[in-house]
Amino acid sequence: DCSWPDAIKRKMDLINLLQEAGGSVLSGKAPPPELVKALVSKGLGYGILAGACITKLPQIGNVLRAGSAAGLSALSTELEVVGLSIHTAYGALNDLPFSAYGEASILCAQSIFLLALIYKWSKAPLPRVLAMIALLGSFGAGLVTGHIGRDIIRVAFDANNLVFMAARVPQIISNFRAKATGQLSLVTCGINVVGCVVRIYTSLAENAGAAMVRQYAISLALNAALVLQILLYAKNTKAQAAKTAKKKKQ
Numbered sequence: 001d002c003s004w005p006d007a008i009k010r011k012m013d014l015i016n017l018l019q020e021a022g023g024s025v026l027s028g029k030a031p032p033p034e035l036v037k038a039l040v041s042k043g044l045g046y047g048i049l050a051g052a053c054i055t056k057l058p059q060i061g062n063v064l065r066a067g068s069a070a071g072l073s074a075l076s077t078e079l080e081v082v083g084l085s086i087h088t089a090y091g092a093l094n095d096l097p098f099s100a101y102g103e104a105s106i107l108c109a110q111s112i113f114l115l116a117l118i119y120k121w122s123k124a125p126l127p128r129v130l131a132m133i134a135l136l137g138s139f140g141a142g143l144v145t146g147h148i149g150r151d152i153i154r155v156a157f158d159a160n161n162l163v164f165m166a167a168r169v170p171q172i173i174s175n176f177r178a179k180a181t182g183q184l185s186l187v188t189c190g191i192n193v194v195g196c197v198v199r200i201y202t203s204l205a206e207n208a209g210a211a212m213v214r215q216y217a218i219s220l221a222l223n224a225a226l227v228l229q230i231l232l233y234a235k236n237t238k239a240q241a242a243k244t245a246k247k248k249k250q
Contacts, residue, residue, distance in 0.1 A: 017038055017039045017042055018039065021036070021039055038205070040205070041201070041202045042097075044198050044201065045097070045099030045202045045206070047198070048099075048103050048198055048199060049098075049099060049103050049106065051103070051195060052195070054191075055103075055106075055188055055191045055192065055195070056107060056111060056113075056114055056188060057188075058188050059114060059183070059185040059187075059188040060110065060113065060114055060117065062184075063117050063118075063121070064117070066183055068121055068183065069117060069120075069121040069122055069182075070182040070183055070244065071174070071175070071181055071183050071184055071237075072114075072118055072171075072182060072183055073170045073171045073174055074115070074118045074119065074124060074128075075167075077115045077118055078132055078167075079163055079164070079166050080111050080164070080167040081108060081112055081115055081132075082135070082163055082167075083163040083167055084107050084108035084111060085136065086157055086160050087104035087108075087157070088101065088104045088105040088108060089139075089143055089148070089156075090154070090156075090157040090160075091104065091208075093143075093149065093153050094150060094153075094154075096208060097206060099202075103195070112136075115132070154211075157212075157215075158211050161211075161214055161215050161218050164215060164218060168219075168225075168226065169222070171226065172222070172225055172226065172229065175226070175229045179236050180233050180236040180239075181226075181230045181233050181237050182237065184226065184230055186227065186231070189223055189227045189230060190227055193220060193223045193224050193227055196216045196217075196219045196220035197220060200213055200216045200217060200220070203216060
């Protein structure tokens, strides 16, 4: 039998951890603190994965119902897709537990769909759309062929903080100038805030590295700013939405 730290280093999954904890309880012993910590971290990690499956859906629903991407920045969404792609590659290439980074891949897929909607309703130029497709395709090909390895991804992940800042800042500035948030979803931004708080804890518990903790801390601050703007500009946003709906009926 190995020690608990050794077992945790082997990245025991949630089921194994539950079995070990249950075995300790049934034998009349309290589970070791290291096991409890690992169990909480894994549980929260898989909870975030479940939450990620619906995070972008309220935002996508807003856009589909309104038939408009008003208030949503194409540049912000493009950068978010890039950042989430790098995040996913970092976790996979560094053999991190899927529970520690898996939501990035789920959110990336949803963000790509949202970006397609923004392109559609904002009538984005075809060269811009093709450039984004080429960028993602090249990145995926580089990972599959091994031309993009751990060292490159590590550098890219360190720079990812700037990417996520660049992804959120244009949206925050746009909201400030308009004094409204358009189709931006409070539910989506709120889930992002909660997710970042939980991910800071799980990243520390899973020894995911300082770069990942920094990224979630920055994302927490930026998503909190968006939530605050949605609440502050709620009245103006409703007024603008009513005005737009009235114009469509005319």
